[in-house]
Amino acid sequence: QLQLVESGGGLVQPGGSLKLSCAASGFTLDYYAIGWFRQAPGKEREGVSCLGRSGGSTNYVDSVKGRFTISRDNAKNTVYLQMNSLKPEDTAVYYCAALPGPRVCYLNPSPYDYWGQGTQVTVSS
Secondary structure (H helix, E strand, C coil): CCEEEEECCEEECCCCCEEEEEEEECCCHHHEEEEEEEECCCCCCEEEEEECHHHCCEEECHHHCCCEEEEEEHHHCEEEEEECCCCHHHCEEEEEEEEECCCCCCCCCCCCCEECCCEEEEECC
């Protein structure tokens, strides 16, 4: 059974950092494009960052460029999202998603086949 599990969310003060993890079971993440998405209450799901298959392209939404970094650890079958200089507007439920095949990746959630359950990130003083 293909499964993605996010972890690492929590409450952090503005300017702080969190590192989210997306661990896969039942499939090899390196063969998939991976996206990180977030959804705040009353808002649509937004693409935050993505990483193509096997060292392919990376992409970030403008609002997180220079603050967030996506990476992959193939030995742990896990993708990470390092989030620095967090702002209150980063508050949302964060999801990871997987799409088999492409070396390019997409910040549009529509193409992704597999989704995790989400992890809450709250940035507040």
